[in-house]
Amino acid sequence: MYIGIDLGGTNIAGGLVNDKGEILFKHSIPTGRERGSDLVIEDIYNVIQVLIDRNNTDSEVMGIGIGIPGISDPHTGEVLVCVNLNWYNVPLREKLAEKTTLPIYIDNDATVAGVAEFQVAQAGKYNDAVILTLGTGVGGGVLIDGKVVSGHHGIGSELGHMLIGEGLYTCNCGRNGCLETFASSTAIIHYAKHLITQGSASSMFHAVGGDLDKITGEVIFDAAKKGDVVANQVVDRLVKYLSIGIMNIVCTIDPEIILLGGGISMAGDFLIQKVNTALDALKYFKASPVAKVEIAKFKNDAGIIGAAMYAMIHQ
Structure with missing residues (x-):
């Protein structure tokens, strides 16, 4: 026990x-x-x-x-x-x-x-695997040869802080460009507000009664699934940079599987299909296999x- x-x-x-x-x-x-x-x-x-x-x-x-x-x-x-x-x-x-x-x-x-x-959920099926938790920030967990890897200083799985590109705001770690400033719920909410305040018309504005502080990841994905142009622009940006981060992981450790958890993972197949399409375009050896990307089974x-x-x- x-x-x-x-x-x-x-x-x-x-x-x-x-x-x-x-x-x-x-x-x-x-x-x-x-x-x-x-x-x-x-x-x-x-x-x-x-x-x-x-x-x-x-x-x-x-x-x-x-x-x-x-x-x-x-x-x-x-x-x-x-x-x-x-x-x-x-x-x-x-x-x-x-x-x-x-x-x-x-x-x-x-x-x-x-x-x-x-x-538990995968019952030890994979020896080399990664989890990315897409929530308020982006966290990471790495398993190599069946063992958890955190590194000598305990920061080896801080995958949310790999630098991806120039972002709209500074990460709470003090740098600009971390994956979590592109692929977290905080990031997509920030970008959705940015587009709307810049004049882009979106059903999200009406969904939250004009109060942009009420925009959530769920609001964004619901609007995207219904075809909202701005919401899909937000999701596509998330997918673009998340896929770059995933491919960086693949290049480094070549895991068998990468699981997506956290609140954003509740988007399920809608998210996974977009990520897999983006990963196919990013493969550096087009004929080579890459890690499966799936939604994590455990939630709260x-x-x-x-x-x-x-x-x-x-x-």
């Missing part, structure tokens, strides 16, 4: 997970990130304790996995950078170790989501399941 914690900017979500990746019990509370790291860590421990108390099985809890929306030191468990929480050099494992004797394993939230997909529970499985495979 393992505990998985999905630490987000909005909620601390935790689950009691068995060795098959099945969630037996879940518990979630608001993060309250504005309170600072000490109080958030106290609440992480409180969630852990609730899950331990609810363990009605004969199996003991063997470890805790935590997925964070940032970068951690794989050796010390220190959170080096977590922009969404405004955390810098926070000794997360050390502080939790003051409260529990259970082993604690920490990694990026997209990396642990990849563990959920590759170890990927972080919890993946964090728990991450703890299991690292014991």
Whole structure:
């Protein structure tokens, strides 16, 4: 039995997970990130304790996995950078170790989501695989020879920060041109607003009652599927740069499969068909096979399941 914690900017979500990746019990509370790291860590421990108390099985809890929306030191468990929480050099494992004797394993939230997909949803079918989580930002998880790869400094799977081109705004990492400024929900919302404020007529304007701040990824894709010209311009830009990023990954590690997760992946086949068409045009050896691109199976529970499985495979 393992505990998985999905630490987000909005909620601390935790689950009691068995060795098959099945969630037996879940518990979630608001993060309250504005309170600072000490109080958030106290609440992480409180969630852990609730899950331990609810363990009605004969199996003991063997470890805790935590997925964070940032970068951690794989050796010390220190959170080096977590922009969404405004955390810098926070000794997360050390502080939790003051409260529990259970082993604690920490990694990026997209990396642990990849563990959920590759170890549970795909049942270990692939040895070389990548997940891209297309949400508020773009996260990445990499599996090579069946093992999670985060690199020596813990930043090896930060695929959302590969430089793709000159963007409309600066990434929260401080650079211009990161993949996530083209292929995230933040990016497409930003671009949709840009086009509309520049005078492009779109049904999206009416769909949100003229309040552009209400435009979401779902609004954009719904309009695109109905043939809205501006919405399709936004989606096509996303596909163009996402496909460049995917082909860069293919050139580097040649995975068997690349899974797309996160909120944008809810567009399903509509997105996949466009991405595959773009990838065919980008292939550098036209006759060579490239990684399959599919939608990830797990949705909201990927972080919890993946964090728990991450703890299991690292014991």
